[in-house]
Amino acid sequence: MSTIFKKIIDGEIPCYKVAEDENFLAFLDVNPNAKGHTLCIPKKEVDKFFDIEDDLYLGLMAFSKKVAIALEKTVPCLRVGVAVIGLEVPHAHVHLIPLNEMGEMTFRHKVSLTKEEFEALAKSIQANL
Secondary structure, eight states: OOHHHHHTTTSSEEEEEEEEEEEEEEOOOSSSTTTTOEEEEESSSSHHHHHSOOOHHHHHHHHHHHHHHHHHHHSOOSEEEEOOOOOSSSSSOOOEESSGGGGGGGSSSOOOOHHHHHHHHHHHHHTTT
16 A cells, blocks of 8 residues: 555655654644644554554654654644544544644644745754654
């Protein structure tokens, strides 16, 4: 199952990388609900979130927590929301969304950023890891 996320992991498609280790990758969502909307994914291809083996699942949650803490230090917000939906891409992933209001979790309202804004934001989050 080669998905867009697999192509990002393999470097075939560029991304605004926030964090990476041997098992996980975090990058900015290019169609964000809010500035800083970040996706955390396992590098291992698993379609459904709850099909992830326990060790990898716990590792993804710990990795996501680390990214969320850096995100909250970078983007002014009341908190960082977490969503697992899994219908958009058949590769398990966690959405981290800086929130100032509930509407930012609906996936109906999107924000636009320039390439330069995405690049600067990714670097700022990296600096807070």
